[in-house]
Amino acid sequence: MGTPRETTQAQAETVVDRLEEEYPDSTISLRYSNRLELLIAVILSAQCTDERVNTETADLFEKYDGPEDYANAPQDELAEDLNSITYYNSKAEYIRNSCQTILEDHDGEVPDTMAELTELSGVGRKTANVVLQHGHDIVEGVVVDTHVQRLSRRLGLTEEKRPERIEETLMDIVPEEHWQQFTHLCIDHGRAVCTARKPDCDGCVLADICPSERGDSEVDLASGEPW
Template identity: 75%
Template sequence: MGAPLPSREEQAEEVIERLWEEYPDATISLNFENRLELLVAVVLSAQCTDERVNTETAELFEKYRTPEDYANADVDELSEDINSITYHNSKADYLKSSAQTIIEEHDGEVPDTMDELTELKGVGRKTANVILQHGYDLVEGIVVDTHVQRLSRRLGITEEERPEAIEQDLLDIVPEDEWKWYTHLLISHGRAVCTARNPDCEACVLADVCPSAKGDSDVDLASGEPWDA
């Protein structure tokens, strides 16, 4: 009779411990110098790489320095200024609208609560969590991006599929003092090793505890598809 399977809490603790050893400097990769820049960068990063966002914001942050700069901007010009970003037309509208709300309702300051942040156009829980964690050092949840979603399912830490449900599940599983760093550890590993289409399981420090590892499973538990699909 084989050894009993670890609980999801035990699995999460093992994953975190190993990934800390592998990525001791894991942290946010977006460039910003203040809370407004953080808000802008995170809004732009939706369905876009942080590397691309950092390239675009290097000039953007020189031109737009205050909420008034975004609020008073011509939305077509703002869209053109971020035209290498995915969904740049929609995101330009989000930035202009959010800046107007920040001026009118928050005295020009990026708000510091989940409810107020998620009232800004284009800001959901993921974006709000990033702003709270890295702008205010307030940890109220876990940022669930595509890497966290994929790896948490592959590793058997959650069976949920929607980001909101995954976050709520993880809050009961991941130790609270690791909520902030859980995201950055999984993002680092997702970029370096456990990629979406061709994960390098042979080089993975989690292979022996991963129920989705090639050789242990013919199916990617994150997608339900065969590895060679």
């Protein structure tokens, strides 16, 4: 029997292998056509479904083009354009301020480093990781959203609760070549099977290796950890 870390690494690799078979086309579900649209879509997706964001941005991306349009838009007008999104007033402010910074400090281009991205208004590691991975083809970490939090804890891959600490753990046990795909696989499985309130353990391809399904985990299956 291997060390606890080796055992958890083997568990993580098995999770990836099985979920890749289950969801062979797993990828990002947000719709965008450039890096700025990606950044805005991810900011809007905080505590909001990708489906709702895609509905909202269909018109938003027609009305607003470059960072100048967002930076110069009146706060109340941009907020009104986002009024079906959760926390739309705050997100409108984040978008305006971020676009102003992009114009002033980055020549109108979405930056390509973790440090620069996380200096933008409303942008943490989760958002920055998504933009780096899908906008710049740079994989620097693991995107930890609510599904990744829930599944990684239920599967016994981590006991951490804070997203930053969960990411550190996953980066240590998930092979680097799977960091990006791990998130998409967790999202698909979290939506289809391992839901927050009523997980379908009987229909889960991971049931035999899941400590929560066996009942020997302290993780509360009914709770969805906010990201």
